[in-house]
Amino acid sequence: MSLPQEIERRRTFAIISHPDAGKTTLTEKFLLYGGAIQTAGAVKSNKIRRGATSDFLEIERQRGISVTTSVMTFDYGDRLINLLDTPGHRDFAEDTYRTLTAVDSVILVIDCVKGVEAQTERLMEVCRMRNTPVIVFINKLDLEGQDPFDLLDELEEKLSIKVRPMSWPVGIGATFQGVYDLHSKGLRLFDPGKTKLEKASTRISDLADPQLDKLLGADPANELRASIELIEGVYEPLSIEAYRSARIAPVFFGSAFNNFGVKELLDAFVDIAPPPGPRATDQGEVQPDDKRFSGFVFKIHANIDPNHRDRIAFLRVCSGHFERNTYYNHVRLGKELRFATPTTFLAAQKTIVEEAWPGDVIGLFDTGNFKIGDTLTEGANFNFRGIPAFSPELFRELVNQDPMKSKQLEKGIRQLTDEGVAQLYTQQPGNKKIVGCVGELQFR
């Protein structure tokens, strides 16, 4: 496949949400559709995950919390999807912000009972700043949620973005019967507790069709007709260009847990979400179809293997073609580096890759060469811009209890600062060392 074809088929994105809105559940359903996992439950709750999970780091299992950004790659139809996981806990918001620099779009999950929550607003601010296209999935329709029109108003008000419903729920909670897809004009009836993949919907191209009354009952059918009329009258039709330039967010309704409305979401996503686009550098934009490879590091993990002190740098490919065992320019160090074992990730497995294309994320084995934000190129000397600086909120003084171990301490601190987990300050006079972190959890 040519470089433009490789670019066009890729969709690199993240699912973001306030904790508990259903991000993990939706991720799992996407992986099921992509054939990447075979059974529901393989990706456990992101609070505590066991076995084959998208958290593959021992350190996370020990902490019992998803602290990482892992990457799940799978095919869906003729598309290749790179789904970047983001930690749910608010103490790791910084990780999430950095991950958002490496995606081309996001899916934002909202709990229909709770509506827009604090973390949703913060995450959306980052998306707005970066002009990241957003698709909204309103989840948990099987619960007694808020009125869908109120939810749309709340989204527009609190997230400062125009929305456009792409599907519409029939009832909610106990009266929830299904979702009408405005795009394909299909009605999908709800079958609670279903964990298998969804079947085709009933096509109802004309809402006046009496079949609708038979399927839903006269009152809900009339209510749906009235709602759709209102939507078509009030909301602008979706323009893909407006969505891709982050001016309008398409909205889908469903229930991730019941695997309901998920396929519509995924199908629309692969259809309309943008492929890898141009990226800003200190020397102008780099186009993905620029033949020369370039990419940047947005995340560093230590202790991938608890028996070794090695690290993995996560690099997002921005242009050209990355190849294994080829020398590339580490711009900050002015040094040529090559990588014998670049990896891609799927859940718990790591696989060595021979090549990667724009939109892909690869893990590079690192012996201390990389810092977050570093650029790697095929010769050029530019640096990618826009990886958020991290502003610590909690500070602790470091007291070395064992002067014999000051070297180890220094090394450990340097590792944490390179990874972006902590920042080190020295207070004068007295040479006091102070460590700053974003959240309590990072001190553990």
Ligand code: G4P
């Ligand atoms: P998160 O990653 O955004 O934090 O959310 P997660 O998917 O872990 O979901 C949070 C809780 O919400 C889970 O329940 C999950 O089962 C539930 N949930 C997700 N989607 C739906 C839905 O469509 N309807 C309903 N009713 N619930 C949903 P839990 O009890 O906290 O965890 P678990 O024991 O199910 O893993």
